[in-house]
Amino acid sequence: MSVPSTYLAEPTASDEGLFSAFRPVFEKIAQGNLERERDRLFPHEQVRWLAEVDFGTVRIPAIHGGFGASLEQTFALLAELAEADPNVAHIWRNHLAFVEDRLNAPQSSSNDTWIKRFLAGEFVGGGWTEANNLTLANLTTTITAHNDHWLVSGAKYYATGSLYADWLDVLGRAEGGELVTALVRRDDPGVTLVDDWDGFGQRTTASGTARYEQARAERGDVFPATDRFDYQAHFYQTAMHAVLTGITKAALRDGSTALTGRARNYPQGLTSVPAIDPQLLQVIGEVSADVFAAEAALGRSTATLDRVVAGRLAGDEAGARRRLIDAEVAVDQAQLVIIAAALSASTKIFDALGASGVSERRGLDRHWKNARTLASHNPRVYKARIVGDWLINRIDPVADLASLGRGGQGN
Template identity: 85%
Template sequence: MSQTTTYLAEPTASDEGLSSAFRPVIDKVAEGNAERERGRIFPYEQVRWLNDAGFGTLRIPAIHGGFGASLEDTFVLLAELAEADPNVAHVWRNHLAFVEDRLNAPVTDSNDTWIKRFLGGEFVGGGWTEANNVPLASLTTTITQEDDHWVISGAKYYATGSLYADWLDVLGRADDGELLTALVRSEDSGVTLIDDWDGFGQRTTASGTARYKRARADRGDVFPATERFSYRGHFYQNAMLSVLTGITKAALRDGSSALAERIRNYPQGLTTVPAADPQLLQVIGEVSADVFAAEAALARSSRSLDRIVVGRIAGDEAGARRRLIDAEVAVDQAQLVIISAALSATTRIFDALGASGVSEGRGLDRHWRNARTLASHNPRVYKARILGDWLINRTDPVADLAALGRGGQGN
């Protein structure tokens, strides 16, 4: 595929330019994070700040009006945002994935319209997982052609970002059984969004139910699911890993501050000042290594996705499957590393603290709750087996990606 047939282009963004554009906004988002978490206050304002700054156009090439960021740039920024507020960061997962999908799509008038929508600040949420406990292979959501448009009926759960969205990305079946994805306006009279997400973590991501009763989608807003970008599962998973990396960094940040503020030590301590106790300092050092491991793994898995994009831009179809397999291996390995690092850091940080560390005012429990919740998506127990089977038996690790649920939006 040549460079001119899609919207993809070589990245042009600089670290300095991206930091200048987004660091002040991310710092602002960090303010009041613990209070929002404690009161389950939805961050509508914070999402809008990021949207106004163009966060949703990170991956759009500069020649098309965006920031021209690489995937590595994007996921690193997402991790920084997650350090500030992991709920806000997770809200962006579906939007960024759909932008990536349209960048991979052919240049057409309808896709030009989508690029303009993104540049205009229109935001995409939604979910593919059925709300009736059936697997994706048994979808009951329907997308039916009617006159000059489509009609969508069904119900979804894990509809992350839906309450913040202008558009909802919905997976369903046509009358002939073909899998389609439809983009539906959230304000459509046939759409009902329900805040019934009851997880103990990631509580303000609007990951509840979305119901569709003859909601409308226009012709240019319905796409065959098989034509969605090849590394979509990798992208969704890597976005989740970005959020987990940010949580790991936040645990180190808040745990270090709490240790520095401790006044008295236990009788068994090696010093009277906790911040000088070698054993407590060792805990902080070990948690810092968790952060290092998470950031290194995220960078490597993100670069594997950038290599897929480079191959598509160059039109190297012969090496496409090899790059997809390499990315699958890298993202699976990163998932094992980052989840272990996040759960370790968010638990062990308490070993450096006294009973005051469990104060609700500090809210350090939110880091573990959020990490545990995210780690429960697309469970890691399967990943090591898949990796081992590939390394020993060369069993294709991407053979089942067509099932759509693997590495997708939730389970």
């Protein structure tokens, strides 16, 4: 039995239709990526191009005016966008997650308004994590009822995408202590965005500080955080996996181009022409296997998320917990595979190149820097233990997600 009370529906989009719609824009975004990265030029124009072709509505069912893509298709698109520019792809993470949350929400007049906002191209940035190692247990941001609206006060870090946004998704505590999320207009006079992100990767994602001083949120734009969709943590993490997969593909692309352009080889080489040296070709083949592993892991793990949604559409509550556990295990396993592939490819590719490969003009180091930075958000060191503990001891791997732990937007 279907669940008509939400905006979810069976996917209807074709791969061909989706990629033909967005690939020309991805190719356009790829132009100038190196210069933006090198000079720290923020991609406002590129984000707008995607909004103009309704990239933000890719998951909205066709019956509600969107493209009707599956999660597997959505993250495959995000990976291809990341191959063109990983910073632009990462900027869309919070928006796509909030769209997913509203699709899972009960149909209502306020949620109808949000669907219309998405269809109109309005963009959502994030603001959940607080600085100074604060956790959800001692969150200091407050969201207080005031007359016919709410007031948001506090400060967030890792506010990815905020400089590009129309709306900011802010996590805080209401007066009763419950966790709520408030959507605040980016141009509200109480909002201050500071570009103070100093990481060596993600240099143009605007992942800096957002400050809120009595910023206004309307009644229909504040939601209990415990009502957020139950695969939220998996969605946020998989978005990172998609970006890392794109980086892996970009490392292969740029490394192959650099090898093809090499004019001379080292004396120890097996041929005088680098592009036909068997050992250098072996390096390219190994990096292509990293790409294969990343894409396969991304596809397998996102398919488990689609099964979570399919179960909800079918009204199968009895199997919901098992599907969520299957998704958690798959996403954790994918994280281990994809991070290893991205770091391997972005390092190994230099073995096929000469000293010219480290030229700042080529900017090949950006692939490793971006991969290493993304891989640090939710450290993989914990994931193998969690999976092993489930497989051997049946310790529930999603128990901590029920309280909105760091799995959602970890730092």
